[in-house]
Amino acid sequence: SASAPPREAAPGLGCEEVMDGLRGTFRDGLVADAVAIERLWPVVAAGEGDGRADAAKDLQSIVHRLIGTAGSVGFTEISELGAAVACGDDSPAGVVAMAPLIENLLRACRRDALA
Numbered sequence: 001s002a003s004a005p006p007r008e009a010a011p012g013l014g015c016e017e018v019m020d021g022l023r024g025t026f027r028d029g030l031v032a033d034a035v036a037i038e039r040l041w042p043v044v045a046a047g048e049g050d051g052r053a054d055a056a057k058d059l060q061s062i063v064h065r066l067i068g069t070a071g072s073v074g075f076t077e078i079s080e081l082g083a084a085v086a087c088g089d090d091s092p093a094g095v096v097a098m099a100p101l102i103e104n105l106l107r108a109c110r111r112d113a114l115a
Contacts (some may be wrong), residue, residue: 023073030078030113033062041102045095049052056090062103075112081105 016054036058043055050104081104088098 019073022073026073026075027115028071030109032054033066034109034113036062037102037106037109044090045099047092047095058088066105073105075108078105078108078112083106 024078031047040055040062042060043049043051046052063085067079067082070076070082081101085098085101085105088094088101
């Protein structure tokens, strides 16, 4: 029986092009994430008020998303800083200890957004 001619692979994106696209999409969202963290952090750090629990929940949601996505697309520092923030507690001492981590996370987000 005659065999069918081999099929040519459809042109498409290679793995590196796909990763570049994912990195670009992640990088595009970093500015919005930094702005959201800057808005939420003072509410969390204040340690009181009706909006604090919601702000803490929203902040942790952003941080957890950053941990997973940043690590997946090669933004290791953001992932590690996010993990350190996520491990913090919301006691007064925990919030004080978290402040420099938040600043470092914001610095890394701003830097990598422009990379």
